[in-house]
Amino acid sequence: MNRKRIFSGIRPTGEIHLGNYFGALRNWVDLMHQYDCVYGVVDYHAITTPFEAKTMPQMVFNTMAALIAVGLDAEKCMMMVQSDVPEHTELAWILSCLAPLGQMERMTQFKEKSQQDPENINLGLLAYPALMAADILIYRADVVPVGDDQVQHLELTRDLARKFNNAFGDYFPEPQPLLTPTPRIMGLDGKAKMSKTLNNHISLFEESDVLQQKIMTAVTDENRKRRNDPGNPDICNIFSLHNIYSKNDEVQMIDRECRVAGIGCVDCKKILHGHLETSIAPFRDRYKELHEKPDEVRDIAREGAKRCLPIAQETLQEVKSRLGIGKHQFV
Ligand code: ATP
Numbered sequence: 001m002n003r004k005r006i007f008s009g010i011r012p013t014g015e016i017h018l019g020n021y022f023g024a025l026r027n028w029v030d031l032m033h034q035y036d037c038v039y040g041v042v043d044y045h046a047i048t049t050p051f052e053a054k055t056m057p058q059m060v061f062n063t064m065a066a067l068i069a070v071g072l073d074a075e076k077c078m079m080m081v082q083s084d085v086p087e088h089t090e091l092a093w094i095l096s097c098l099a100p101l102g103q104m105e106r107m108t109q110f111k112e113k114s115q116q117d118p119e120n121i122n123l124g125l126l127a128y129p130a131l132m133a134a135d136i137l138i139y140r141a142d143v144v145p146v147g148d149d150q151v152q153h154l155e156l157t158r159d160l161a162r163k164f165n166n167a168f169g170d171y172f173p174e175p176q177p178l179l180t181p182t183p184r185i186m187g188l189d190g191k192a193k194m195s196k197t198l199n200n201h202i203s204l205f206e207e208s209d210v211l212q213q214k215i216m217t218a219v220t221d222e223n224r225k226r227r228n229d230p231g232n233p234d235i236c237n238i239f240s241l242h243n244i245y246s247k248n249d250e251v252q253m254i255d256r257e258c259r260v261a262g263i264g265c266v267d268c269k270k271i272l273h274g275h276l277e278t279s280i281a282p283f284r285d286r287y288k289e290l291h292e293k294p295d296e297v298r299d300i301a302r303e304g305a306k307r308c309l310p311i312a313q314e315t316l317q318e319v320k321s322r323l324g325i326g327k328h329q330f331v
């Protein structure tokens, strides 16, 4: 049976958080049973924002360990590190030459990341979506599971695939996004999306005491100043996490009681902490275990790259041949 192909990636830029899990990774695990999946720790994307060379290997390791800890199985999918398959960056250059500068400049993530760090607006940050397109198209993927912050980049990927096909003959599928029911989780500040680099996140492997402290200091409905003020769950970040982690009747109880000041934020947060702790404990245990057996993680990454390389090489060769490049072997 010819399964459809999936590619998705995650940056090794910090601790994997609840947003990554609900926006992407949980889907990744479900999908490995039905699709031919390639999942990447995309280190060339990580260097578009400030990073430290010293800690990069550990970041890459941790991210790969996170993928395994949430339930990805090397027997059922390919897990690779982007820089182990250099064809990604070669195809990215080719796609960059098809990408209109105006469209790249209008990308929301480029604008947001440029605003967050105006000192570091580099060409790579602008070109990021072309590299992401290459990550996907090098495997001729049909489907890409992402959070809603990546949907715009995927639209560009489709545009580039179409443009290539029109100019050089049909070759690439136009990959479709696959969103989870919770494609956007807000950060603990309640203002921006939860993000590794904004430091507003709850790690998926958080120790219980840190977890408790982060929940207790998280922003709720800012208009609710005192315990006896009624609150508004519709604008409360903690309530949105209850929607994910608590059973229906409990969610309804909190919704009702919050509005009449029957339950305070502290009690509401304690309930959430209990559920979150139960839910992440198995991930945390497995993540620790993998740090004690690092070879297991390294072997999986090595094997993943070995399986990805021939697919990526075949695509690149075909693309170059259609461009009339790489035909003259002077060496
Ligand atoms: P960074 O701050 O380094 O960009 P990030 O938290 O945005 O990190 P990425 O590695 O860029 O994480 O994205 C990995 C996947 O997680 C993507 O599919 C993205 O759509 C998804 N994702 C990231 N943040 C969220 C969020 N807050 N809610 C839902 N999905 C998210």
Ligand code: MG
Pocket (backbone or CB within 6 Å): none
């Ligand atoms: Mg991101």
